[in-house]
Amino acid sequence: MKLESVLVKKQTAIVKKWFDLVVDTYPADTSRFLKRQKDPFANPVGSTTLEGLKAIFTDLMGELEPESAMGHIDPIIRIRAVQNFTPGQATGFVLSLKKIVRDQLGDDAGDPERRKELEAFDARVDQLCLIAFDVFVKCREKIFQIQATEQRNRFFKAFERAGLVSEIPEKETDSGKSDLTQ
Amino acid sequence: MSDTPKPEEILSRSHTPPKTGWMDTPINIRPGMYCYASNPKSVDYVGLPYPRQWNPMEDDWNLPENWKEIIFEGMRDRLDRFRSFKVFMDICVRCGACADKCHFFIGTGDPKNMPVLRAELIRSVYRNDFTRFGKIFGKMAGARPMTLDVLKEWWYYLFQCTECRRCSVFCPYGIDTAEITIIGRELLNLLGLNIDWIATPVANCYRTGNHLGIQPHAYKDMIDFFCEDIEEITGVLPKPSLNRKGAEILFITPSGDVFADPGTYTAMGYLILFDFLEKKYGLDITWSTYASEGGNFGFFTSHETMKRLNAKMYAEAKRLGVKWILGGECGHMWRVINQYMDTMNGPADHLEVPVSPITGTRFENAASTRMVHITEFLSDLIYHDKLDLDPSRNDHLKVTFHDSCNPARGMGLLDEPRYVIQSVCKNFYEMPSNTIREQTFCCGSGAGLNAGEDMELRLSGGLPRANAVRHVHEKHGVNMLACICAIDRAVLPPLMEYWVPEVDVTGICEMVGNALNLPGQKKRTTDLRSEDLPGMEEEEDADE
């Protein structure tokens, strides 16, 4: 049987293991809550993570479509990017899938044919990890951009519209050159 | 080569969080999660103790030598004065019902943001030094001595609580962790340990009347500008009055409505409403450049500071000789009015029980504070069919409503805002029931935490709210998040920008302003943001 067919059969177990592993990156009290609470509105972190992992798993069952993978991993990384994680910790869970899959395959993982298939699978996981890292960086940039522009957007714009801000005028024409700008 | 760890080994090492119990997990003050320390000038200006430079990231916080004594004396005093504090210290059975209800716990995943643990930070010290049981059994009884690290932990986590009261809704004993935070912050203020995003607005408000320190002439300039803009959009120039003695009603709103987007459009909504009511029914109302702030960051500092800032609104009402006060779309202003004003500065005997001059409705709920919420006032007008509304100008909006914590849980204002929204816009969708009304999720930036430097705290704390917004966005195409709080209007746009960028933020009165027909108006082709109204654009070159 093809590797992907085996994995799809074991999907529930694999995704559950993967989810547990991601959630165990949180302190014990938190991880208990993230696993237990099933209401997506009472537990957005747990439910977003679980939904995301399910979708990514499906993405990995064939040629990786970067757009789709990015769309599915974004919500998970977006959350981790504002939490207490280093970039490696925020994205590293992707790589853990390799070990989970091997554990699930047991002895079968050593079969030469399987190993070839696994290599190809690993390459897709690596690719996904890079996508996760890209998303992480994008989120961090967004946070800094929001931080940098928030006050300007709120106050300055209102004052500017009201004509209460006097800005340095555009470069003067030759005749009216200001010494200060030289 | 064989010494090189495998990737999964590195991961399992770096991924395993500490397994220690909360008392033994050391505090890690992380940039992005805290607000800068208060500016000593601001602390000094309002006469609060120990103004000085200090930095949360440094080991030495330049505390007074006898800081522990000050804290203990402060606790003793408050245990005597505030029965709620004493009761809340004693009766928690650690059942955990509140534990997973805090947006900061849900969003940050930090167990010390569980309300029960937030309270335990203080309660553990209380047990140790104020109960015999704790004195004898120590750690076994959940007690621990006060140390510098404990103090830092107080500071870090009491400024990761927005005093939103969501946890209290779920506590079988009615323990209100917000009240514990309030007292805790008061204790920290005894040592000059405020954050600047609170301390400086307090000083500004005390001096000039509003958080930003904007002076009366600039206030007037902004109002004038709004009126000119309204004229451009509607063809009608409102002529509001400022500081007018003898007016029947004084209108007070947070300064954010006058100075910060998108609150400014809500302010234009008020102006349109008042202009309509004045022309049609002779409404007699004035704004004030002195009571130019409805918000009260004193509330996030200490009871005394809150009282002083609240008093100035009533002093201005007295000076102008008005009969009652109409209040705009603010959050904590209403909690202060509804829960504390009467005890602190009431009863407002120099005012009268508010009666709507248009409908004759007597606002019994405001019989003592003499201050009516704009959505109560509006609901009454709409109910009596006193407004000329054309909701079709809001047809392009699909609206959901964020119950701001303070009006919702602090004063029970749940239905009036919805009634007003649904009267001015036909597309309204509720977020899931465990995220609205009494169970509403905080914006994540209330209680003075709406600074820039704590953006990660704000974005993670706001996740549960944003998550529910995303749900209605995906399900119903919601594109507008309405709210009745100036802090919300300021902080929800960045929150949406991060989590659900397709959704914009509005105050309710902005939508009212868009729907309300003004007598003598021209054809309205744009909304108050000067953006084209779909389907109502100017018919350029129509006859060509």
Ligand code: SF4
């Ligand atoms: S009051 Fe709000 S922010 Fe504070 S602990 Fe309770 S739920 Fe959390």
Ligand code: SF4
């Ligand atoms: S719900 Fe009330 S009694 Fe239970 S742990 Fe929380 S504060 Fe304590």
